[in-house]
Amino acid sequence: MAGLFLILGATFMLVAAIGLLRLPDLLLRMSATAKAATLGAALMVLGASLHFGTMALLARAAVIILFLFMTAPVAAHMIGRAGYRRGAPLWDGTLTDEAQDHLRERPPDDTIPLS
Amino acid sequence: MSMGAVGLVALGLCGLTVLLSCVRLVRGPSFADRMVALDLLSAVAVGVTAAWAVLSNQAVYLDVALLVALVAFLAGVAMARYLEGGEEK
Numbered sequence: 001m002a003g004l005f006l007i008l009g010a011t012f013m014l015v016a017a018i019g020l021l022r023l024p025d026l027l028l029r030m031s032a033t034a035k036a037a038t039l040g041a042a043l044m045v046l047g048a049s050l051h052f053g054t055m056a057l058l059a060r061a062a063v064i065i066l067f068l069f070m071t072a073p074v075a076a077h078m079i080g081r082a083g084y085r086r087g088a089p090l091w092d093g094t095l096t097d098e099a100q101d102h103l104r105e106r107p108p109d110d111t112i113p114l115s
Numbered sequence: 116m117s118m119g120a121v122g123l124v125a126l127g128l129c130g131l132t133v134l135l136s137c138v139r140l141v142r143g144p145s146f147a148d149r150m151v152a153l154d155l156l157s158a159v160a161v162g163v164t165a166a167w168a169v170l171s172n173q174a175v176y177l178d179v180a181l182l183v184a185l186v187a188f189l190a191g192v193a194m195a196r197y198l199e200g201g202e203e204k
Contacts, residue, residue, distance in 0.1 A: 003121035006166060010128035013159055017135035020155055029139075030151050037158035041165075044125065045180055048165035051118060052174050064181045068161070071188040075154060078195035083147025085199060 005047030012040030025091040026083045034076035042068050122170035129163050150194050157187030 019032025042065040049061035090097060133156065140152040161180050168176035 002169070003116060003118060006121055006125040006169060007128070009162055010125040010132070010166070013132045013155075013162055014128050014135075016155055016158075017132040017139075020139050020152060021135050026145065026147050026151065029148065033151055033155040033158070037155050041158045041161040041184075044162040044165040045177065048168045048177060048180075051169045054174075057174055057177060060177050060181070064161075064177065064184060067181065068184055071184070072158075075188055075191035075195070078192055079147060079150050079154065079198075082195045082199040083145065083150075086145070086147065088145050088147055 002047045002051035002053075005043050005050060009040040009043030009045075009047060012036050012043060016040060025094075026088040027080055028091060030076055030080050030083075034072055038068055038072040118169060122166050125166040126163065126170070129159050129166065132159050146198055150191070150198065153194075154187075154191055157183070157190070160187065 013036070016033045016036035019036065020029050023029045023032055045061050045064050045068075049057040084099065136152045136155045136159070140149050140156075143149045143152060161184050164176050164180040164183055168174060168180070
């Protein structure tokens with residue numbers, strides 16, 4: 001069981017790397033790594049704690065996984081917003097770009113109205 | 116399959132992941148692409164630490180994995196702030 005989780009997690013991270021290499025633009029690449037790599041790391045930590053099998057380590061693994069799942073979306077969102085704001089090109093097949101008027105053109109200081 | 120062999124296979128898959136994301140790290144057209152590759156590398160570091168905990172049979176490495184995840188998150192946020200630029204509000 002522990003070994004299954006370890007190999008499954010490593011496979012998910014490999015899939016994330018393939019997505020990172022082959023997807024066409026920044027935001028798509030980021031969506032591949034943010035989800036698959038986080039799931040892969042979480043599965044590997046869970047597998048390692050199952051290998052030892054004590055309650056204390058399972059609780060520790062739960063804390064690590066909770067932390068990963070809380071921080072990964074935040075980090076991915078910040079990187080994506082920064083890249084988008086700095087004008088990262090979008091894929092040709094992109095259908096809508098609703099943030100264009102709000103995030104793209106203005107300088108960073110104007111995005112939060114003061115009054 | 117013994118646990119050692121499983122750990123080695125997991126480490127091998129992680130190594131392949133590192134190679135592929137290094138290609139993106141070198142090629143990536145923009146700085147943000149390189150940052151995404153670094154983010155993936157930090158996730159791989161957490162996984163490698165977990166696999167190493169199994170291989171060496173030392174549970175302490177799970178604490179190391181937690182610390183690596185923490186530092187990686189802080190580094191990602193700091194680099195995103197740097198990339199976004201802009202002055203202090």
